[in-house]
Amino acid sequence: MLVPSRAGEDLFVGWWRLLSGLGGVPRTLVWDGEGAVGRWRRGASELTAEAQAFRGTLGTKVLICRPADPEAKGLVERANGYLETSFLPGRSFSCPADFNTQLAGWLGLANGRHRRALGCAATDRIGADRAAMLALPPVAPATGWRASTRLARDHYLRLDGNDYSVHPGVIGRRVEVVADLDRVRVLCEGRIVADHERCWAKHQTLTDPDHRAAAAALRSARLTLAREPAGAQMVEQRQLTDYDAIFGLDDPGAAAQGLVDTPEVVA
Numbered sequence: 001m002l003v004p005s006r007a008g009e010d011l012f013v014g015w016w017r018l019l020s021g022l023g024g025v026p027r028t029l030v031w032d033g034e035g036a037v038g039r040w041r042r043g044a045s046e047l048t049a050e051a052q053a054f055r056g057t058l059g060t061k062v063l064i065c066r067p068a069d070p071e072a073k074g075l076v077e078r079a080n081g082y083l084e085t086s087f088l089p090g091r092s093f094s095c096p097a098d099f100n101t102q103l104a105g106w107l108g109l110a111n112g113r114h115r116r117a118l119g120c121a122a123t124d125r126i127g128a129d130r131a132a133m134l135a136l137p138p139v140a141p142a143t144g145w146r147a148s149t150r151l152a153r154d155h156y157l158r159l160d161g162n163d164y165s166v167h168p169g170v171i172g173r174r175v176e177v178v179a180d181l182d183r184v185r186v187l188c189e190g191r192i193v194a195d196h197e198r199c200w201a202k203h204q205t206l207t208d209p210d211h212r213a214a215a216a217a218l219r220s221a222r223l224t225l226a227r228e229p230a231g232a233q234m235v236e237q238r239q240l241t242d243y244d245a246i247f248g249l250d251d252p253g254a255a256a257q258g259l260v261d262t263p264e265v266v267a
Helices: 008-022 049-058 070-086 096-110 122-132 209-227 240-246 252-256
Strands: 028-031 038-041 044-047 061-064 145-150 156-159 162-165 174-179 183-188 191-197
Touching: 008 049, 038 061, 044 049, 044 061, 049 061, 156 174, 162 191
Parallel strands: 028 061
Antiparallel strands: 038 044, 145 174, 156 162, 174 183, 183 191
């Protein structure tokens, strides 16, 4: 199976899909020193926290091949070489999903061929092997990308090197990002506010036309509100007659007789 990256979130999704298609869990899962799964340290293999959680849900064992182990390396490279020489030549693929579809169809034919090492075809042995495997867990392990963050004002979220648009109506609110090999979804309070096809390239910006239109409408409404003139403000103004009453100027007779006190002027 082809996966977008070597990150643990993608590896475990592909791992679980293969096991689900197989219908059982091998008692030992072997990895050739993948950093997202585990590594050898001080003479012992050490699994990552994600690999431990995945292994614990399945109830199986994970074996990390030793570094520079020629036998294990030969087994892995032999399988890769078989795909490169027998599957890839002469084929073209329109998308990653098309690659996985063609690979699944080709494996059905390849596993039906007689193998000298087995003395039979792989399809003749799968029934006995599956009977010796562990059953699939009743609850699927937690796989894929999952994160929670607050949506910024640019209403974009970054996942695996790419930016995906989110409906601008939830700017400033906490959203949850859930992604697998095929889709990238963003939820806010259980409601889907973004749903994109997963982009396997890097440094891309993916914008939903509905999100672009909503952002333009909100921006236009904001600019219109800012341009509207403020309404006339009522300011209290004192009548001039009030000042006349204070100084006694409203009585012409009193003013003529000099009965109005006037402030003294000091030279």
